[in-house]
Amino acid sequence: MIKLPDDFVRKYQKLLGKDEANKLFTAIKSQPSKKGYRINSLKENKQVSYNTQSHIPVIPNAFYGEISGHDPEWISGTVYSQDPSAMFPSYIINAKPGERVLDLCAAPGGKSTAIAEQLQSRGLLVANEISPSRAKVLRENLERWGVTNALITNDKPENLTRQFPRFFDKILVDAPCSGEGMFRKDQQAIEYWSQDYVMKCQERQKKILTAAVKMLKPEGTLVYSTCTFSPEENEEIISWLSQKFELEILPIELGTNQVAKGQPNWADHNKKLANTLRFWPTAAIGEGQFVAKLKLPAKPEMSMTGSRKENKKRKRRLANIAPNKAEIKLIAAILDQFNLPSALLNWRSDCLIRNNHVFIPAQDTTGLHVRILANGTELGLLKKNRFEPGHQLAMVLAAQKQTRIINLTANSYTSYLHGEAIKVNTDLKGFVLVSYHNFILGFGKVANQVLKNYYPKGLRF
Numbered sequence: 001m002i003k004l005p006d007d008f009v010r011k012y013q014k015l016l017g018k019d020e021a022n023k024l025f026t027a028i029k030s031q032p033s034k035k036g037y038r039i040n041s042l043k044e045n046k047q048v049s050y051n052t053q054s055h056i057p058v059i060p061n062a063f064y065g066e067i068s069g070h071d072p073e074w075i076s077g078t079v080y081s082q083d084p085s086a087m088f089p090s091y092i093i094n095a096k097p098g099e100r101v102l103d104l105c106a107a108p109g110g111k112s113t114a115i116a117e118q119l120q121s122r123g124l125l126v127a128n129e130i131s132p133s134r135a136k137v138l139r140e141n142l143e144r145w146g147v148t149n150a151l152i153t154n155d156k157p158e159n160l161t162r163q164f165p166r167f168f169d170k171i172l173v174d175a176p177c178s179g180e181g182m183f184r185k186d187q188q189a190i191e192y193w194s195q196d197y198v199m200k201c202q203e204r205q206k207k208i209l210t211a212a213v214k215m216l217k218p219e220g221t222l223v224y225s226t227c228t229f230s231p232e233e234n235e236e237i238i239s240w241l242s243q244k245f246e247l248e249i250l251p252i253e254l255g256t257n258q259v260a261k262g263q264p265n266w267a268d269h270n271k272k273l274a275n276t277l278r279f280w281p282t283a284a285i286g287e288g289q290f291v292a293k294l295k296l297p298a299k300p301e302m303s304m305t306g307s308r309k310e311n312k313k314r315k316r317r318l319a320n321i322a323p324n325k326a327e328i329k330l331i332a333a334i335l336d337q338f339n340l341p342s343a344l345l346n347w348r349s350d351c352l353i354r355n356n357h358v359f360i361p362a363q364d365t366t367g368l369h370v371r372i373l374a375n376g377t378e379l380g381l382l383k384k385n386r387f388e389p390g391h392q393l394a395m396v397l398a399a400q401k402q403t404r405i406i407n408l409t410a411n412s413y414t415s416y417l418h419g420e421a422i423k424v425n426t427d428l429k430g431f432v433l434v435s436y437h438n439f440i441l442g443f444g445k446v447a448n449q450v451l452k453n454y455y456p457k458g459l460r461f
């Protein structure tokens with residue numbers, strides 16, 4: 001049985017009144033949390049085996065239901081499990097193909113995967129995560145999702161600010177928070193809670209947002225979200241942010257009455273705070289969530305990045321790591337066997353080689369002092385006189401119908417995920433895509449009717 005902290009109970013009785021507060025406490029204590037998942041629009045095969053009758057309101061390709069990390073749908077990056085309320089911040093940012101978008105607090109990547117879908121492989125997604133272990137998971141999730149145009153970084157927001165001044169069209173700050181909205185899912189969030197902690201979170205959110213605003217282009221959009229109810233981390237933060245940086249609080253139209261408005265009287269009575277959104281677990285979409293959308297005004301003193309001289313120098317340095325003709329031939333010997341999605345069609349002119357890794361960068365990173373985990377699409381590794389395709393390439397090739405495929409049985413599916421070699425009966429030779437129930441899982445290499453396993457060691461189980 002969930003026991004809520006006394007101070008928490010008193011606080012929300014005061015803010016909401018006893019009746020409403022009791023409804024909230026009942027929803028937290030005795031109603032089950034709502035589970036949801038999204039289907040990846042970047043993949044060619046979207047025929048999942050789950051029940052898709054129960055749509056999550058507003059969000060495309062999103063359904064109520066539970067999925068398992070052992071399902072081929074998940075392993076192939078066809079589905080992502082996410083709290084239904086948490087699907088809204090990325091829906092609200094509404095990235096357009098070609099834009100530059102920053103997801104500043106991105107791990108494990110639920111919102112980044114959705115933004116990547118919106119970009120449709122055009123433009124740039126910088127997905128940043130401060131924690132190294134969480135950044136690793138972010139990278140795995142974006143790789144599985146088949147994202148081609150992400151620069152994945154593991155740095156402090158303040159460091160990114162110096163590297164990307166006035167650079168992004170859109171920025172999402174899905175801030176670390178006191179997590180009150182997760183109480184019914186996460187007992188630890190309850191144990192960790194105190195009013196002091198709420199105030200510490202507010203301080204941290206202000207720091208992160210100060211860094212974020214400096215990276216926003218004039219007239220750029222900032223979406224701020226938390227999974228907590230506390231006004232200190234929601235309305236108060238938005239009121240502070242809009243005053244300090246003269247950001248305009250924009251209205252958000254969702255066309256559903258399951259979402260409530262922010263409360264101006266829980267901060268400085270600025271009427272525009274009613275433009276923000278509150279997701280209460282009592283209203284049944286999912287867990288607790290707060291979302292605000294803001295716009296930076298156009299100001300002449302806000303200079304843009306990248307002098308011409310700098311760009312020229314960068315181009316010269318880039319030329320140094322472009323592949324030569326012989327290398328292109330080795331890579332083509334593999335890539336030409338597959339149906340390439342549009343993001344890879346110009347690989348001959350776009351790809352670079354660094355430490356034998358062949359990749360199509362999402363962003364020129366020369367001179368950039370940021371901890372980078374991945375940049376764009378890793379095609380594979382150049383070895384002595386041959387090219388070995390990488391796992392990310394398999395995940396990206398799943399955007400197109402492919403013919404060089406070995407379909408596994410239930411038994412061989414388990415063996416493949418363990419990293420074992422598999423006996424096969426096929427006319428195919430060399431590198432092939434490996435799938436189960438038509439979900440592409442990775443690469444294999446066929447020789448003498450044996451499929452050598454190229455499922456990455458770090459992902460095997």
Ligand SMILES: C[S@@+](CC[C@H](N)C(=O)[O-])C[C@H]1O[C@@H](n2cnc3c(N)ncnc32)[C@H](O)[C@@H]1O
Nearest residue numbers: 105106107108109110111130131134174175176
């Ligand atoms: C709410 S979670 C992000 C969830 C993610 N957006 C998603 O949809 O999967 C907040 C993230 O902020 C990170 N974080 C913690 N402290 C931070 C700081 N000082 N600056 C930036 N990010 C921080 C946490 O490690 C955590 O991954």
